[in-house]
Amino acid sequence: MPARGAGLLVLAGTPIGDPADAPPRLAVELAHADVVAAEDTRRLRRLTQTLGVRPSGRVVSYHEVNESARTPQLVEALTAGDRVLLVTDAGMPSVSDPGYRLVAAAVERGIRVTAVPGPSAVLTALALSGLPVDRFCFEGFPPRKQGELLARLRENAAERRTLVYFESRHRLAATLAAMAEVFGAGRRAAVCRELTKTYEEVKRGGLGELAAWAADGEVRGEITIVVEGAPAPRPEDLGPEELAALVRTREEAGERRKEAIAAVAAETGVPKRVVFDAVVAAKKAAGPA
Structure with a gap:
């Protein structure tokens, strides 16, 4: 020692x-x-x-x-x-x-x-989930009140990284139903319970399927939920306002505008000139500071 x-x-x-x-x-x-x-x-x-x-x-x-x-x-x-x-x-x-x-x-x-x-339940569940683990974020226990739960999930809805939550067995069905509503019933997820214990189980599927499974009967044990991150936006789905917002978010995080534009272009597959024009248009629309 x-x-x-x-x-x-x-x-x-x-x-x-x-x-x-x-x-x-x-x-x-x-x-x-x-x-x-x-x-x-x-x-x-x-x-x-x-x-x-x-x-x-x-x-x-x-x-x-x-x-x-x-x-x-x-x-x-x-x-x-x-x-x-x-x-x-x-x-x-x-x-x-x-x-x-x-x-x-x-x-x-x-x-x-x-x-x-x-x-660690977080890392063990991630490893067993079958979902991407190169980037993830841990959200702890989601709020219990329905309104607060939905608000938190809406904050997470666009998160590209894999999401990890803890949840009690009594709240599991309601939480999975809310996730299916906000994230989409087809978003892939895994419910991991009783990790490393005798009755360890990992249930994988879409959130809608998992919500129905949890509602069918009581799921026992300590539970970790792993949810696939949001899919990358397709270039054709991004208008000037969305592109400008992505740049603005990076600028607010400390990036220089030129770097932010380049990063958004690389991330979305949209040409840098198009992203630049979107930023200029947003600045004009906002008017004088």
């Missing part, structure tokens, strides 16, 4: 199903940490028993309810030189789990943060 000195925050990935997936370093960190902050101390106890390890340091709870109050206490321990290990129920801390506040507070105080890489 590294020598004691300045405090160190260690984020440790834990199994998402099969305990045998625990990285070897996890047992070492559990045995040597000064403080182990766990989302659920009872689950931690079961995990340590399975791994055959006993934490030598203090074990405290760190979950959604006490995260704000507990963070300053853990930062104080880190400042005093302690090695603090953060584990959540499954997967990596901070990824739809407690951890972000503590990491941000540690970074602000100049405390070193490292990680014990481990299983």
